[in-house]
Amino acid sequence: MKFVPICLLTMFCAFAQHGFAQSATNSVPDANPGRPTVSTPATLTPVGYLQFENGTLFAEHSPEFSDRFGTSQVTKLTVLSRLELFLQSEPLAISNSEAKTAIHEGEVFAGTQGILFYGSDSRPTVSVSYIRRVHVSAAPELDIGTFEQSGLILLSDDVRGFHVDTNAIVAEQTQGAVRRAQFGQTLSISHPLGHFTISAEIWHFSQPFLHGNAVGNLWAVSYALRKNLVVDGGFDHGLTKTSTQWETFVGFTYLLPHRLWMDHHSNRRLLPSSYR
Numbered sequence: 086m087k088f089v090p091i092c093l094l095t096m097f098c099a100f101a102q103h104g105f106a107q108s109a110t111n112s113v114p115d116a117n118p119g120r121p122t123v124s125t126p127a128t129l130t131p132v133g134y135l136q137f138e139n140g141t142l143f144a145e146h147s148p149e150f151s152d153r154f155g156t157s158q159v160t161k162l163t164v165l166s167r168l169e170l171f172l173q174s175e176p177l178a179i180s181n182s183e184a185k186t187a188i189h190e191g192e193v194f195a196g197t198q199g200i201l202f203y204g205s206d207s208r209p210t211v212s213v214s215y216i217r218r219v220h221v222s223a224a225p226e227l228d229i230g231t232f233e234q235s236g237l238i239l240l241s242d243d244v245r246g247f248h249v250d251t252n253a254i255v256a257e258q259t260q261g262a263v264r265r266a267q268f269g270q271t272l273s274i275s276h277p278l279g280h281f282t283i284s285a286e287i288w289h290f291s292q293p294f295l296h297g298n299a300v301g302n303l304w305a306v307s308y309a310l311r312k313n314l315v316v317d318g319g320f321d322h323g324l325t326k327t328s329t330q331w332e333t334f335v336g337f338t339y340l341l342p343h344r345l346w347m348d349h350h351s352n353r354r355l356l357p358s359s360y361r
Contacts, residue, residue: 124250141154142333190222215235229269233257233259254271303321303322306319
C-alpha cells in the first residue's frame with residue numbers, strides 16, 4: 086500500500102492542472118462540499134443542481150483491519166429550498182488483516198436532509214437528517230462502524246471569520262439479532278485563506294459492541310479551482326485505543342453546472358450562456 090500516497094498526490098495535482106486551464110462561469114452557483122470533514126453542513130446544495138463528492142481514503146491500525154483503502158461517492162440533489170436528497174456509496178474497499186487481503190464493494194446509504202431554520206446574523210442554520218442503509222457489505226469498517234439507520238441534528242454558523250459545523254448523531258447498530266444505540270458528536274471549524282480553506286475537527290462516537298469510544302482529530306485543506314469544483318486532502322488521527330489510528334484522504338466536490346428542471350422565476354429551462 087506504499088503506492089497509495091503517490092496515487093493520491095497525483096490525483097490531486099491532476100485536478101489542479103485541469104482547474105487552472107478552465108475559466109469560471111459567473112452563472113454557475115457555488116458548490117457546497119460536505120467533505121472531507123466528519124461533520125456535515127446544515128446548509129444544502131443549490132436547488133436543482135446535482136453535486137458529486139468523490140474521494141479515496143487510506144487507513145491504518147484499526148480494530149477490524151491492519152490497513153484499508155476505499156473509494157467513496159456521494160450524490161446530492163436539493164429538490165426544494167428546504168429539502169435535499171442524497172445517495173452515499175463505497176464502490177471499492179481493499180483491506181489487509183492478518184496477512185490476508187480482501188476486496189469488497191462497500192455499503193450503500195440513502196438519506197434526506199431538511200432545513201428547520203435558516204441562519205442569520207443572530208442564529209445558525211439548523212437542519213435535521215435521516216439516513217438508512219440500503220445495501221450491506223462484508224467489508225471491514227473503520228472505528229465508527231456501520232449502522233442500520235441514523236438521525237442527525239446539524240448546525241452551521243459563521244463566527245468572526247470562522248465557519249462552524251457541528252452535528253449530534255444517534256444511530257442504530259446491529260450485530261446479528263442484537264440492536265444497540267450509538268451516539269456521536271462532531272465539531273468542525275474552518276477558515277478561508279484566499280482560495281484555500283483550512284479545517285480542523287474533533288469528533289467522538291460511542292462503540293456499543295466494543296464497549297469503547299472512538300475519538301479523532303482531523304485536519305484538512307481544500308482549494309476552490311472553480312466555483313463549482315473544490316479539491317481537498319488531509320489526515321485524521323485516532324486518539325483512543327479502539328480508534329483507527331491514521332487516515333489520509335483526498336477527493337473533490339463537483340457541482341454539475343446545468344440545472345435539471347425549469348426555473349419557475351423565468352419560466353424557462355436554465356441553460357449555459359452559449360445556448361441562449
